[in-house]
Amino acid sequence: MPLPPPDVSRELLHTRTLRVDAYARDDGLWDLDAELVDVKGYDFPRENGTVHKMGDPVHRMHLRVTIDNDFTITAAQAAYDAAPFNENCFSIAPAYQQLVGLNLLRRFRNAVKERFGRAAGCTHLTELSHLLPTVAVQCMAGRMREERARGGEQSDKKPFELDGCHALRVDGPVAAKHYPKWYVAPEGRAKRE
Numbered sequence: 001m002p003l004p005p006p007d008v009s010r011e012l013l014h015t016r017t018l019r020v021d022a023y024a025r026d027d028g029l030w031d032l033d034a035e036l037v038d039v040k041g042y043d044f045p046r047e048n049g050t051v052h053k054m055g056d057p058v059h060r061m062h063l064r065v066t067i068d069n070d071f072t073i074t075a076a077q078a079a080y081d082a083a084p085f086n087e088n089c090f091s092i093a094p095a096y097q098q099l100v101g102l103n104l105l106r107r108f109r110n111a112v113k114e115r116f117g118r119a120a121g122c123t124h125l126t127e128l129s130h131l132l133p134t135v136a137v138q139c140m141a142g143r144m145r146e147e148r149a150r151g152g153e154q155s156d157k158k159p160f161e162l163d164g165c166h167a168l169r170v171d172g173p174v175a176a177k178h179y180p181k182w183y184v185a186p187e188g189r190a191k192r193e
Contacts, residue, residue: 012041020131022139025066029074032135034063036128057082063096063128069143071104071136078125092122096129104133105160137161158182 016038023031038059043051052058060081065073076099083089095116102111109130116126162182167174171186 014041015039018128018131020135022135024139028069030067030069030136030139032065032067032132032139034128034131034135036061036124038124059083059124061122061125061128063125063132065099065129065132067104067136069140071106071133071140073099073102073104076100078122089122092125095121096125099129104136108133 016036018034018036020032020034023033025031036059037057039055039057040052041054043054046052061083062079062081064075064077066075067073076097078093078096080090080093098115099112102108112126112129115121116129159179159182161168162170162175162179166172169175170179170182170184175183
């Protein structure tokens, strides 16, 4: 269900679009190609005397990470098509190769903040990187289901997605239905059979 229409008329000022495409590679690895685009809903003067036109990207940047089956980043690269301070912004792109070695499921966002916080990185590329863990999980969800099916319900390892969000909490109806081995009845209610 979408948001209701606004009660007051308003003017569009800014639009940010985030996109991440996930790819299975022929070499068994996975690519996540992320893009951030910012556009303004109005024209504005540039420092050089020209006019930045409404709808033209103020920011347009890309981040690609390659991950293995354990969600560890094996390669990373960043690129810019547009940024307000041109080469002053673009020059940070090579630093994002420092993502290599990080694991998307193990304190990734904290590690990114430590490596690229404030002046050590680009605010926008860093923000874009924060989308990668959940996209990687979605990318590999089918593979994980297949592995669990092959291994049967005999695994003693709790599926990593449980307790990862409200719907997948171990005491909720989704866990009761789809993960009965890991379901924990809330206090005061008996475990569903």
